[in-house]
Amino acid sequence: MRTVRPRGRCRRAVLGGLAALLAVSAHAGAQTPEGRHVYERHCAVCHGPKGDGNGEAAARLTTKPADLTAGRYKFRSTPSGALPTDEDLLRTVTRGVRGTAMVPQTHLSQAERQLVVGYLKRLSPRFAEPVPPAVEVPPAPAITPDLLARGARVYRASGCPECHGDGGKGDGPSARKGMKDARDLPIVPADLTRQPLKRGSAPEETWKSIALGLDGTPMPSYADALDPADIWALVLFLESLVPQERRHPEDRLLPGEEVLGDQIERQHREGR
C-alpha cells in the first residue's frame, strides 16, 4: 500500500478536516442528551418518543411519519438496502420531504440538525452496520431531442407506466388498484409532472431515486437494469413532462400537508 503524503495547502486542509472530524465526533459523543432534547422538542410529535412513527400527530397525517426504528430510508445516496450516509440524513432533516408534513427543519441551527442526526442513528440497531460510500451521480448530459426520445423509450421499457402512468401523472394501472408500502400503509406513485417531488426538484436527486430506489416502497433500484446514461435520459425526459405552471418554488411551503406539518411542529414547540 502506498502512503499518501499530503503537502502544503492540501496537508493543512487534511489536518484541519481531521481536527474538525475529531471535534465533531467528540461533540456528538458528549452531547447525545442534546440530540435527544432536539428530537423530543421537534420530531417526537410525529415520529413518536421511541421513533416508531406513532407520535401524537400521526393520526392527522395522510403520509404517515417514518418509522425511524426500522433503519430503512427512502432518501439515500447509497445502494438499495443500505443505510443512508450522515449527509443523506442531514439533507432530509434540513430540506424535508416535500408534499408531506415533514417540513424543512431550517428553524434548527446546523449544529442542532447534526445532533439530531446523531440521535436518529441511535433509534435503530441497524446503524451498527457499516454505511457504504455514496454513489456518485455522473454529470448530466446535454438535452437533445434524441436524448429525450431515448428517455421516453427507457420510461416505457422499464415498466414505469405501470405505476406512474403513460403521461407520468402517477395514475398507472397499479396505482389505480391501490398500492402499499413495506409497512402495509397505502402509498401513491409520484405525479412526475409536478415539482418539487418528495426529494425536491434537483435532477441529480431524481437520478438517485431511480438508480438507488426508495427503500420501503414499491419504487425499485434500477442500478442493475439501466446504465447511468439511460437513467440520465430518463430523468431529463421526466423533466420535460413538467409544465412551467407546475414547477413550484422549493423555498415556500406547499398548501396541504406541508402547511399542516408546519403548524403541528410550531404548536408543539411553543406549547412545551
Next chain:
Amino acid sequence: MKTTAGIVVGFVLSLMLAFAMLAPAGAQGERELHAVNINYEGNNVWTPGTYVVRKGEKVRFKLFNRVKADPNVHGFAIDEFNVKVDVYRDKPETVEFTADKAGIFRIWCHLHPAHLAGQLVVLEK
C-alpha cells in the same frame, strides 16, 4: 456458507419444479400451480421457471413474493391470458384463467421488466 445456501436453494427449486411438473389436475380439467418470487444471486425470478398445463385446463396460480429486499412488490404477468397481478411481499395472491390456446407463453414481472422471465407451456392435448 454460500455453497450451503446454494444447495438449499437448489433443493427447494428442484422440489418446487418436481411439484409443478407432477401436480395432478385436481377436479377434471383444473390445475393448481405455485409460483414463488425469490432473489437468486441477485436476480429476481418466479420459480419454478417453467410450468406445463394442457390446453383447455382451468389454471389456478397461487403466487408468493418471498423477496426480502425492497421493493416490496413484484409483478406476475402472462400477456396472452390477460394475467397481470401485483404481488406484495408475504401477501399471497391467486389468479385463475383458462389455458384456451396452446404454445409457450412468457411469464414476466410487468413492474420491473428487467427481472428474469419464465414460461408457461400449454400442450395441445
